[in-house]
Amino acid sequence: MTKIAILGFGVVGSGTAEVLTENKALIEERLGSSYEIRYILDLRDFPDSPFADRVVHDFNIILNDPEVSVVAEMMGGSHPAYDFTKACLEAGKHVVTSNKEVVSTFGVELCRIAKEHGVRYLFEASVGGGIPVIRPMINDLSSNKINKISGILNGTTNYILTSMRDQGASFSDALTEAQKLGYAEANPSADVDGIDAARKIVILAALACGKLADPKTIPTEGITAITLTDTKMAQAFGYSVKLVGHAKVSEDGKLTAFVSPRMVPACNPLSRIDGVFNGILVDANMVGEVMFYGPGAGKLPTASAVVADIIDIIANRDKATKPILWEAAAVSDMADFADYTCRRLFLLKDGGSLPSALEKAELRRIDGTVGALTEAMTETEASALAESVKDMLLSVYRVLD
Amino acid sequence: MTKIAILGFGVVGSGTAEVLTENKALIEERLGSSYEIRYILDLRDFPDSPFADRVVHDFNIILNDPEVSVVAEMMGGSHPAYDFTKACLEAGKHVVTSNKEVVSTFGVELCRIAKEHGVRYLFEASVGGGIPVIRPMINDLSSNKINKISGILNGTTNYILTSMRDQGASFSDALTEAQKLGYAEANPSADVDGIDAARKIVILAALACGKLADPKTIPTEGITAITLTDTKMAQAFGYSVKLVGHAKVSEDGKLTAFVSPRMVPACNPLSRIDGVFNGILVDANMVGEVMFYGPGAGKLPTASAVVADIIDIIANRDKATKPILWEAAAVSDMADFADYTCRRLFLLKDGGSLPSALEKAELRRIDGTVGALTEAMTETEASALAESVKDMLLSVYRVLD
Numbered sequence: 001m002t003k004i005a006i007l008g009f010g011v012v013g014s015g016t017a018e019v020l021t022e023n024k025a026l027i028e029e030r031l032g033s034s035y036e037i038r039y040i041l042d043l044r045d046f047p048d049s050p051f052a053d054r055v056v057h058d059f060n061i062i063l064n065d066p067e068v069s070v071v072a073e074m075m076g077g078s079h080p081a082y083d084f085t086k087a088c089l090e091a092g093k094h095v096v097t098s099n100k101e102v103v104s105t106f107g108v109e110l111c112r113i114a115k116e117h118g119v120r121y122l123f124e125a126s127v128g129g130g131i132p133v134i135r136p137m138i139n140d141l142s143s144n145k146i147n148k149i150s151g152i153l154n155g156t157t158n159y160i161l162t163s164m165r166d167q168g169a170s171f172s173d174a175l176t177e178a179q180k181l182g183y184a185e186a187n188p189s190a191d192v193d194g195i196d197a198a199r200k201i202v203i204l205a206a207l208a209c210g211k212l213a214d215p216k217t218i219p220t221e222g223i224t225a226i227t228l229t230d231t232k233m234a235q236a237f238g239y240s241v242k243l244v245g246h247a248k249v250s251e252d253g254k255l256t257a258f259v260s261p262r263m264v265p266a267c268n269p270l271s272r273i274d275g276v277f278n279g280i281l282v283d284a285n286m287v288g289e290v291m292f293y294g295p296g297a298g299k300l301p302t303a304s305a306v307v308a309d310i311i312d313i314i315a316n317r318d319k320a321t322k323p324i325l326w327e328a329a330a331v332s333d334m335a336d337f338a339d340y341t342c343r344r345l346f347l348l349k350d351g352g353s354l355p356s357a358l359e360k361a362e363l364r365r366i367d368g369t370v371g372a373l374t375e376a377m378t379e380t381e382a383s384a385l386a387e388s389v390k391d392m393l394l395s396v397y398r399v400l401d
Numbered sequence: 402m403t404k405i406a407i408l409g410f411g412v413v414g415s416g417t418a419e420v421l422t423e424n425k426a427l428i429e430e431r432l433g434s435s436y437e438i439r440y441i442l443d444l445r446d447f448p449d450s451p452f453a454d455r456v457v458h459d460f461n462i463i464l465n466d467p468e469v470s471v472v473a474e475m476m477g478g479s480h481p482a483y484d485f486t487k488a489c490l491e492a493g494k495h496v497v498t499s500n501k502e503v504v505s506t507f508g509v510e511l512c513r514i515a516k517e518h519g520v521r522y523l524f525e526a527s528v529g530g531g532i533p534v535i536r537p538m539i540n541d542l543s544s545n546k547i548n549k550i551s552g553i554l555n556g557t558t559n560y561i562l563t564s565m566r567d568q569g570a571s572f573s574d575a576l577t578e579a580q581k582l583g584y585a586e587a588n589p590s591a592d593v594d595g596i597d598a599a600r601k602i603v604i605l606a607a608l609a610c611g612k613l614a615d616p617k618t619i620p621t622e623g624i625t626a627i628t629l630t631d632t633k634m635a636q637a638f639g640y641s642v643k644l645v646g647h648a649k650v651s652e653d654g655k656l657t658a659f660v661s662p663r664m665v666p667a668c669n670p671l672s673r674i675d676g677v678f679n680g681i682l683v684d685a686n687m688v689g690e691v692m693f694y695g696p697g698a699g700k701l702p703t704a705s706a707v708v709a710d711i712i713d714i715i716a717n718r719d720k721a722t723k724p725i726l727w728e729a730a731a732v733s734d735m736a737d738f739a740d741y742t743c744r745r746l747f748l749l750k751d752g753g754s755l756p757s758a759l760e761k762a763e764l765r766r767i768d769g770t771v772g773a774l775t776e777a778m779t780e781t782e783a784s785a786l787a788e789s790v791k792d793m794l795l796s797v798y799r800v801l802d
Contacts, residue, residue, distance in 0.1 A: 303687065
């Protein structure tokens with residue numbers, strides 16, 4: 001009998017309790033052993049919940065109960081989630097989480113502590129919600145060197161961008177709609193400013209190269225400045241505007257990781273990931289491109305991934321498993337972002353004559369705006385070009401080549 | 402030091418040797434142990450291959466070498482692949498394979514023999530080529546009851562159907578082109594008649610419900626009868642014609658599994674799986690819909706999955722792992738296909754008045770043909786309706802609802 005504690009009885013926490021209960025018979029049959037939810041930690045009481053008798057308010061009850069061997073942390077935020085996770089691992093309890101903020105910020109330390117105490121720290125639900133991506137990257141692409149990852153990692157922004165493209169909604173109208181539907185929070189900054197996607201792409205990048213970059217320092221642009229003209233211009237070129245987390249490991253092992261709106265060509269399968277869905281496209285040296293697609297958030301989908309981690313732990317509890325171990329990415333581990341190379345789409349006020357630097361660009365005109373699609377160029381070159389046309393410049397997009 | 406034998410040095414076999422060689426340093430670092438390719442069994446010699454000195458013609462050399470602990474079977478066909486697999490498992494050797502014919506036909510027996518001898522029989526590469534799908538279904542959807550699987554499982558037919566839709570090529574022209582490009586074999590029957598897809602869908606269905614259906618007896622239709630009018634009519638309704646392997650586990654545990662051309666709505670992510678790519682959409686009770694996408698065939702992609710299985714075996718060789726165990730699906734395990742329910746698209750010669758049964762259908766007309774999209778109906782009802790309009794009937798398609 002495995003005794004499980006749930007930290008945080010919000011959306012994902014209550015979903016985890018629901019999955020563990022709803023599919024109990026099937027999961028216990030697969031495991032060949034039984035489990036129970038022993039505690040649920042939350043500040044609130046839930047008198048009407050079927051789990052009311054499991055709710056506790058004092059974390060130490062869980063920490064000090066030696067029978068609790070698996071803890072599912074779904075509190076969100078860094079503190080006390082990080083502190084509780086660390087304490088549980090140090091007490092020899094396995095921890096699973098959906099908390100991308102904690103994994104992306106403290107993953108190096110927490111993975112190391114888990115290893116030192118012979119327990120596991122798993123976080124399938126921290127990226128892509130219910131989509132299997134972390135374990136498949138480790139176990140199924142194990143024969144590959146991973147070269148590149150491009151992901152639509154945030155359902156809120158993808159819902160907004162899909163509405164802008166398909167319904168012609170403005171950014172603010174689409175955001176309001178997303179908030180009404182519960183897809184966006186009252187304070188949407190973590191989503192629309194790309195912060196959530198940055199946390200997720202550094203986790204995926206660490207799986208590819210073993211180095212965890214600081215999500216706060218990688219280049220991160222959100223979607224707040226995207227206009228309807230931009231999305232129309234994208235369509236004129238056969239592109240969709242998507243917020244993409246991108247990671248690339250160069251031949252010499254240096255890592256590039258950033259988040260920005262991208263012009264995604266129709267031939268790229270990410271162009272068709274719409275609404276609140278997520279998609280993660282992985283380019284690996286033997287298999288080529290594979291993509292994982294599904295619900296990137298939501299109560300039961302995310303809980304499905306949390307419980308898959310719990311099952312993994314229970315099924316392998318008496319075996320030595322290979323720990324995930326990362327190093328913190330040093331400055332010298334990172335490629336110089338100034339050298340990042342891709343095609344660019346410049347949007348300029350139409351009217352004046354185009355500068356010679358854009359003479360070879362492919363041009364489209366709509367709504368008094370000219371779109372100029374360039375050859376591949378570096379960030380440095382793109383900045384210089386933007387500076388040279390600054391009087392006409394509306395925006396510049398990277399193409400996802 | 403793990404000693405590996407490769408059975409069959411064709412496309413996938415030579416690709417497996419290439420992956421094991423090309424990524425050796427990286428794989429050995431991940432494993433923390435070393436390996437070597439000890440033997441390659443083939444009828445031919447390969448004097449110019451870097452593996453020439455490993456080639457043997459007598460299977461017994463491999464079988465009787467106690468140092469060979471992992472055998473990768475990539476011979477294709479049932480015999481002697483099945484016989485060699487069985488002998489290896491009985492001799493206590495782990496076996497991995499890309500051979501969907503053997504897995505779908507003899508999987509029940511071979512999985513049981515593997516368990517009895519304390520070894521593993523893994524076959525990630527047998528479905529979806531390089532796409533991670535079998536291990537993710539087992540490990541990552543472990544908290545779910547799998548309700549439905551819909552897969553574009555055959556790259557050859559998907560290439561042909563994509564050419565018909567996008568280039569307006571006829572079936573026979575598209576097939577000839579596919580043969581020129583090496584995507585289709587000289588005798589294309591296994592692909593275009595749906596036999597390959599039938600083998601794959603019964604494997605996926607067995608992962609969902611534990612019962613392996615006979616791929617020779619499930620309803621199987623290929624793509625040879627599909628006309629350009631059909632693909633144009635599909636587009637008129639916003640659909641793409643795709644060859645879909647479909648499996649469904651009903652509430653009472655009964656299995657439906659079949660292969661047929663389907664009208665796939667644009668909102669279904671399978672509608673955008675084009676060319677030689679494969680996609681497998683899994684509907685599970687907690688996560689909802691997830692899709693796995695990538696190269697469904699090809700030398701290195703398929704070998705990538707074979708080697709992932711080899712790595713899994715080496716990494717877990719001293720641990721008890723949960724075996725895959727199936728039963729052969731009995732007639733009583735199968736749902737009555739006559740009850741299978743979905744919408745239908747009838748294509749009829751235009752001209753005469755439509756029968757009253759199609760009065761409520763949504764109609765489109767192109768090229769002297771009328772398309773009539775019905776409400777959901779059973780196979781029995783669809784057959785009766787087809788019989789009632791047989792003088793005008795050109796074809797009937799199931800919609801992938």
